[in-house]
Amino acid sequence: MAVLTPRATDFPRWYQDVLAKAELADNGPVRGTMVIRPYGYALWERMQADVDARIKAAGAVNAYFPLFIPESYLRREAEHVEGFSPELAVVTIGGGKELEEPVVVRPTSETVIGEYLAKWTQSYRDLPLLLNQWANVVRWELRPRLFLRSSEFLWQEGHTAHADEADAAAYARRIAREVYRDFLTDVLAIPVFVGAKTRRERFAGATNTVTCEGMMGDGKALQMATSHELGQNFARAFDIDFLGADGARHLAWTTSWGCSTRMVGGLIMAHGDDNGLRIPPRLAPTQVVVLPVRDDDAVVAAARELATALTAAGVRTQLDARPGLSFGRRVTDAEIKGIPVRVEVGPRDLAAGNATLARRDNSTKSPVALAEVSTRVPALLDEVQAALFAEALELRESRTADVGTLADAAAAAQTGFARIPWRLVGEEGEARLTQDALSIRCLQTPDGAVPAAGDQGDDLVALVARSY
Amino acid sequence: MAVLTPRATDFPRWYQDVLAKAELADNGPVRGTMVIRPYGYALWERMQADVDARIKAAGAVNAYFPLFIPESYLRREAEHVEGFSPELAVVTIGGGKELEEPVVVRPTSETVIGEYLAKWTQSYRDLPLLLNQWANVVRWELRPRLFLRSSEFLWQEGHTAHADEADAAAYARRIAREVYRDFLTDVLAIPVFVGAKTRRERFAGATNTVTCEGMMGDGKALQMATSHELGQNFARAFDIDFLGADGARHLAWTTSWGCSTRMVGGLIMAHGDDNGLRIPPRLAPTQVVVLPVRDDDAVVAAARELATALTAAGVRTQLDARPGLSFGRRVTDAEIKGIPVRVEVGPRDLAAGNATLARRDNSTKSPVALAEVSTRVPALLDEVQAALFAEALELRESRTADVGTLADAAAAAQTGFARIPWRLVGEEGEARLTQDALSIRCLQTPDGAVPAAGDQGDDLVALVARSY
Numbered sequence A, B: 001m002a003v004l005t006p007r008a009t010d011f012p013r014w015y016q017d018v019l020a021k022a023e024l025a026d027n028g029p030v031r032g033t034m035v036i037r038p039y040g041y042a043l044w045e046r047m048q049a050d051v052d053a054r055i056k057a058a059g060a061v062n063a064y065f066p067l068f069i070p071e072s073y074l075r076r077e078a079e080h081v082e083g084f085s086p087e088l089a090v091v092t093i094g095g096g097k098e099l100e101e102p103v104v105v106r107p108t109s110e111t112v113i114g115e116y117l118a119k120w121t122q123s124y125r126d127l128p129l130l131l132n133q134w135a136n137v138v139r140w141e142l143r144p145r146l147f148l149r150s151s152e153f154l155w156q157e158g159h160t161a162h163a164d165e166a167d168a169a170a171y172a173r174r175i176a177r178e179v180y181r182d183f184l185t186d187v188l189a190i191p192v193f194v195g196a197k198t199r200r201e202r203f204a205g206a207t208n209t210v211t212c213e214g215m216m217g218d219g220k221a222l223q224m225a226t227s228h229e230l231g232q233n234f235a236r237a238f239d240i241d242f243l244g245a246d247g248a249r250h251l252a253w254t255t256s257w258g259c260s261t262r263m264v265g266g267l268i269m270a271h272g273d274d275n276g277l278r279i280p281p282r283l284a285p286t287q288v289v290v291l292p293v294r295d296d297d298a299v300v301a302a303a304r305e306l307a308t309a310l311t312a313a314g315v316r317t318q319l320d321a322r323p324g325l326s327f328g329r330r331v332t333d334a335e336i337k338g339i340p341v342r343v344e345v346g347p348r349d350l351a352a353g354n355a356t357l358a359r360r361d362n363s364t365k366s367p368v369a370l371a372e373v374s375t376r377v378p379a380l381l382d383e384v385q386a387a388l389f390a391e392a393l394e395l396r397e398s399r400t401a402d403v404g405t406l407a408d409a410a411a412a413a414q415t416g417f418a419r420i421p422w423r424l425v426g427e428e429g430e431a432r433l434t435q436d437a438l439s440i441r442c443l444q445t446p447d448g449a450v451p452a453a454g455d456q457g458d459d460l461v462a463l464v465a466r467s468y
């Protein structure tokens, strides 16, 4: 086929090739910005719908806050302004005039939402106040990479206020688990390590950050979603206080959490192979493509009938009978786009009363009676979903090594994850890892759970890796 | 009740009161920007889902283009830059440095999408190319008004390229009809005049603009959605050309079309009354609220059962049994939020085996047997939907006058729409109307259809009104 650079030859170039050939995204005209093409956007749209339903199930409601934030807001929380200053885009001209106070294009909405949380939080009865928004944000990017690091990206950001620390922490962790981890594993078929960030890697202003880290096809880590406990830092900066049941005023405890179009990049790199994307069926905008092998009336009619039956069976189906495109070319197209299952019908299949089911994940083909296609396919889609997860899990297991020294961790992290006792690393060891372009992706308890108290705990395990 | 300024006393203040009391929106910290609160966003979210499905049914696909546009792009189409220059927000600092070329925050994406349409349009086989995007846009606003005119707003913008003029025009009109008109009338229950804009009122760079104009509760017009034929203006400016079946290169014909969060403002002003919002049931995030009259175990249990049965019947239902809030206060809340139907249950109802159904639109109440609530309510919701449309239509008919002179048009337009032959107005008369803060909302054929050729035609009728 040779339309894509093989992954083993040059993984980053393979990634670029997939973006172009699968028509996922393109560079925008302003450096670092991104055009999300229809197929790439369809993937995002389906991610968005699923994550949105999970967020609503967790009790949060959507709202929308302004793109423009007064510069002064960012300065109120010291770590926050430090964290974001180098990445800001600033509007200085509005309506044809120089603005008296320049406004910042939101890099995240902590500060502006903090201002309104304060307004809406009067009594303990108003808490917890659970908000989410879907929006674009801007962080000026000098080394952009489509979907992974772009000056503008799309995301969801949840912001909540709680009456006490325990409730805030429990909610932030619930989101990490029930929204992010479950979505990533059950829909994207990407196994993730869920753990706490070290102080060094935490969100600017957070007291604890829980992260979901996936392993990409090249063994590097990708941070796929994060959930932050913000303590009372933002509540103090924005005066988010409330009248308690005790009649006294108290500062609230806040959280924030987000996932972004970066997940599209993760999807590509976790499952893609040398023939292109492999989209897990639960996410796939098109789960099945029906391909007539030849431009022959009887064959095309049979293909059309199959497509109709599959659609009626609730399968997201497309018929690709584009004239003037060879069967081989249409197969390649479906492969590059990662469509989970192809139903191929040719004159010989028809004569035998059959069609051929071709799996994208493992390239196996099997004949099936025409009448059974629409009952067989849904089960096959479940098999593909499970197989993609199993394959990703196997890759991760084969590339995760338990080590006992920092040097061994650095060596193992060249190809995957190294698990090392956190007490053997410490903040000093962590600083040394960065010199080899390595980082601690997260800290877990020995049995792989999220630590109860951030980076504190004698028996914590650090996961070291290269990362995007 | 007296929580809202009566509409007859001060309509703009009534509008502000509704925004605040129904918790729809708030001013953002930067002048002209808007915070859309959860209830307001839920209305928008449901509008978005319905319009999105209609756009997809019309064959367009979603994509996403960058927020930032190089200044130079806007200059390529002369009328376009003229139309938007005074409203632009300009980023001059990015990543801590002065930018070499300032970038504009998109006021609309015609220009950047034009650039990519040119790239993706190679052959006649690529056409029509039908794109849509959901995004925020910025037009610096000196006299902002929440939902109606804000510096940042949310919208959808469709952009399409076609092989010939007829196909482009037919598609732009199809969108006006099947997406906008049908959504506005069938879901928002707002009757709209669909017609062509005059040259003066057209979109900057369009050869024809088809608009949907609704009448608000104060008799003013609101432009609720527009669909533009752009001729070859943008195709020429951005070089959107293609190799025809004839082997020669041709310029494409483009269209663009949009609707925005402005529709939320329209919804408020078209249906709201002195007690608050009245949301048409097909749109309503909550169609029915079940209210126990008293905080009594048996009553609350019966209310809970009704809510469960209604939800199971596919009705979007909420139970409002908030302790510490009187029944009267909970009724007022439901009224202000415009929830179409209340199901009220008190001890006396229970004793009689009944509940009370209260309609928001006309304040009528009727008893219904408990066992019949969940079958009666869906039919009642349809009645409310139809009644709101009928009421809006009646208002419009009672306030639309056929007139024969410009002076009479100006007089009639003080309270509603004036219909006047376009040839009696002309561009000169139109200019005069603007001095009285009036405008021609659209031109129609005598039977109320969209003119075949924009503002050309001897028998066209002009609709004159005050407007938002």
Ligand SMILES: [Zn+2]
Pocket (backbone or CB within 6 Å): A118, A119, A121, A122, A239, A240, A241, A242
């Ligand atoms: Zn407060």
Ligand SMILES: [Zn+2]
Pocket (backbone or CB within 6 Å): B118, B119, B121, B122, B239, B240, B241, B242
């Ligand atoms: Zn071209």
